[in-house]
Amino acid sequence: MTRAASPRLAGEFDLAGALSGVRALVLDADGVLLFAGRPLPGAVEALELLEGAAIPYRVVTNYSLAHRESLAAGVARQFGRPVDPRRLITAASAAAAHTARHHPGAPLFVLASADAMREWDGQHTVTADVADDPATSVAAVVIGDAGDGLSFRNLDVAFRAIRRGAAFVAMHRNPWWVTPRGVTLDSGALVIGLEHALGTSATIAGKPSSVVFREAVRELAAEVGPPRLRRAEVAMVGDDLETDVGGARRAGLRGILVLTGKTDRATFEAAVASGRLRGPARPDGVGTGVLEVVKTFVGRRA
Ligand SMILES: [Mg+2]
Incomplete structure (x- = not known):
């Protein structure tokens, strides 16, 4: 696929438009921040940018073998920077939050x-x-x-x-x-x-269920303060059209696709061209990677 199809990503799936009115972010881990256990290019910078600009965010993953503290310690070693376990939501922590609540x-x-x-x-x-x-x-x-x-x-x-x-x-x-x-x-x-x-x-409890997305919005709302954060003011950034984009959009959040994991540009453009990409799995915006998404978000707020 040549760059001839790129205007489509810039137009129909334009990031700035998709992030308009968004006040908080939810990031997937695998294929967005990490790939095969290693940080993806730009991921460390993206997290530093989010924290420097005090943007509320959560990392939502279906990984559920470990407690968030163990997971955060492992990711911190890979990233060479501290990772706050309270910013992580796993399928296990979402299930625990669900039983505590109900x-x-x-x-x-x-x-x-x-x-x-x-x-x-x-x-x-x-x-x-x-x-x-x-x-x-x-x-x-x-x-x-x-x-x-x-x-x-x-x-x-x-x-x-x-x-x-x-x-x-x-x-x-x-x-x-x-x-x-x-x-x-x-x-x-x-x-x-x-x-x-x-x-x-x-x-x-985990993705693509709305349980985990609602939990993320609940936590982010407590951090953001008034006016009460609405689900449509939260964007999920993920590499999976169904689990991340579809799940988030079904739960009322916005869905942003990045092309650093399961879905590459050619696959995405082929899906758009075939007309198969309909309904919740159709992203509100597409970015090449998490750093582009975060830079666009921070730039729009500035
Ligand atoms: Mg992923």
């Missing part, structure tokens, strides 16, 4: 990694034995990336608790992913199995 103080059966379980500190989590006791009224079951904790026994306990009336929450529906072991079964496959057995759908 089931305060009530017994919860949570399947997550030992580190991610710390997101539930202060909430009433119970063991499989307690959850399986008919005397326990489990308010919600959360299925996440618990590794070997996703045993038949634990899933069977979860199944019975949901059948008895517990809310069914899952971090995401991703069926598989790539790890050092190669392609690896992901917890979403087990969520889908449980959904099939139960004949009901889980409330998904």
Whole structure:
């Protein structure tokens, strides 16, 4: 694809127009700030620019194996600069915020990694034995990336608790992913199995669910102050047309696509040309990378 198609990106998907009226940003991590665990070009500068200009932002990722503090420490090492864990929202932290909000103080059966379980500190989590006791009224079951904790026994306990009336929450529906072991079964496959057995759908906490986008807007609204931040005043910057752009736009946020991850310029332009790109997955604006988006945003506010 030559630059002949570029005016389209500058016109129909113009960043400045897409960012007009936006007061806060939500950034995806993989394909926006990082690629294969390494910072993308311009990502460090983009974060410095956001913080220098005191722009409220959150980083929203479906990564859910670790507590936000561990994740922030790992990213800080890669970026060579401090990362505030309070600026991160993972599928695990979104699920914990969801249960804190909807089931305060009530017994919860949570399947997550030992580190991610710390997101539930202060909430009433119970063991499989307690959850399986008919005397326990489990308010919600959360299925996440618990590794070997996703045993038949634990899933069977979860199944019975949901059948008895517990809310069914899952971090995401991703069926598989790539790890050092190669392609690896992901917890979403087990969520889908449980959904099939139960004949009901889980409330998904991570992207593309509106649960995580609403949580991000709630946190940002507390930071921004009056007038109350509206969802349309928040832009999500992501590399996935469905998970990031579609999810955000369905939740009422704006969706900005960057071309540094899953979706490159040729793929995007082919999707536009084919007429397939309709509905929520059609971005409000497109940027080459996160630094261009942030520079445009900061420049527009100046
Ligand atoms: Mg991504």
